[in-house]
Amino acid sequence: GQNIDQPTEMTATEGAIVQINCTYQTSGFNGLFWYQQHAGEAPTFLSYNVLDGLEEKGRFSSFLSRSKGYSYLLLKELQMKDSASYLCAVVDSNYQLIWGAGTKLIIKP
Amino acid sequence: DVKVTQSSRYLVKRTGEKVFLECVQDMDHENMFWYRQDPGLGLRLIYFSYDVKMKEKGDIPEGYSVSREKKERFSLILESASTNQTSMYLCASSFRTSGSWTETQYFGPGTRLLVL
Numbered sequence: 001g002q003n004i005d006q007p008t009e010m011t012a013t014e015g016a017i018v019q020i021n022c023t024y025q026t027s028g029f030n031g032l033f034w035y036q037q038h039a040g041e042a043p044t045f046l047s048y049n050v051l052d053g054l055e056e057k058g059r060f061s062s063f064l065s066r067s068k069g070y071s072y073l074l075l076k077e078l079q080m081k082d083s084a085s086y087l088c089a090v091v092d093s094n095y096q097l098i099w100g101a102g103t104k105l106i107i108k109p
Numbered sequence: 110d111v112k113v114t115q116s117s118r119y120l121v122k123r124t125g126e127k128v129f130l131e132c133v134q135d136m137d138h139e140n141m142f143w144y145r146q147d148p149g150l151g152l153r154l155i156y157f158s159y160d161v162k163m164k165e166k167g168d169i170p171e172g173y174s175v176s177r178e179k180k181e182r183f184s185l186i187l188e189s190a191s192t193n194q195t196s197m198y199l200c201a202s203s204f205r206t207s208g209s210w211t212e213t214q215y216f217g218p219g220t221r222l223l224v225l
Contacts, residue, residue, distance in 0.1 A: 004151060031211045042113075042199065042216035043152075050211075087152070091211045099151030 002026045004100035006088050011106045012078055020073045020086050020103045028093020034062055034073045035087040037102065043087055046073070075105075083107045112136070113217035115200055121223045128187040130220050132200030139205040141183035142214065143167075143175065145196040152199065158183055159205060190224045197221050 003025045012018040024032070031050040035043040049055060049064035049071060061074040073086055088100040116131035132141065140159050144152040144167075154167030156175040164175050172194060176184045183202075187194055198221075201214040 008149075033211075033213070040219075042218050045213045045215070048211070048213065089152075095206050095211055096154070097152075097211075097214070099153075101149055101151045 002090075002092065002098045004088055004090060004098055006086075006100040006103045008101070009104045009106065011108060012075075014078055014080060014107055014109050016078050017074065017076050018078060018105065020075070020088075020105065022071045022073075022088035022100055024069050024071075024088070024090045024098070024100075026090045026092045026098055029066060030091040030093065030095055032062075032064055032071050032091070033087075033089040033097065034071075035089065037085045037087060039084070046086075078107050080107050080109070113200060113202055113215050115198075115217040115220050117220050118218060119221050119223075121225065122187075122190050123225055124191060126187075126190050126224075128190050128222065128224075130185040130187075130198055130200075130222070132183045132185070132202075132217055133181055134183075134200075134202040134215070134217075135181065136202065136215070137180065138202035138215075139180075140203045140212070140214075141177065142201040142203075143173075143183065143185045144199045144201065145169070146199055146219070147196050155185065190222075192224050195222060195224045 034046040037043040047062040085102040087102045089097045113134045142157040143155040158177040174186045200217040203212040203214045
């Protein structure tokens with residue numbers, strides 16, 4: 001079967017750094033997406049990784065290791081507005097997205 | 110900016126009613142998708158369409174049907190609503206994937222449906 005694992009919930013402090021992990025087992029791999037979803041709102045695109053390594057985009061970075069079936073999203077200089085759910089999605093061999101259940105990130109002052 | 114709109118943010122329907130959820134995108138995307146999102150579960154694909162009048166079943170198509178008569182519009186139909194279809198419904202659209210590059214999906218704000 002296909003499986004995406006993320007922690008259900010994480011808590012971090014404003015100004016700190018947090019790493020949200022995603023491990024996957026899928027039939028084939030054609031990339032991995034991270035989306036941000038604020039409560040009651042639509043998911044919005046954060047990053048797409050298809051090659052191994054770290055991609056940095058401002059305060060957010062995303063890392064991929066295809067051999068380990070592992071990705072993480074790194075958020076630096078946390079702000080209160082970063083409180084949201086973070087969704088990991090893997091593109092399988094049929095170019096379909098397989099979604100994780102999401103990680104709810106709570107930022108405390 | 111890509112805009113995906115959905116006809117309602119909140120809906121309350123009775124068991125057995127026919128329910129229409131509409132989605133419109135303004136970016137000339139070929140692909141459109143309907144998902145449902147439930148607590149503790151990842152997004153689950155109900156149906157998708159890669160062209161006008163084309164549709165493909167996703168992971169959980171039972172109890173649903175879709176219609177795509179125009180490129181910009183994709184409708185989800187619950188033929189006879191049941192309480193287990195209470196959920197958040199999300200529409201998304203994207204350009205057609207070419208080669209090995211998967212296009213980003215852009216989401217609408219969602220419709221929260223309650224079936225009583």
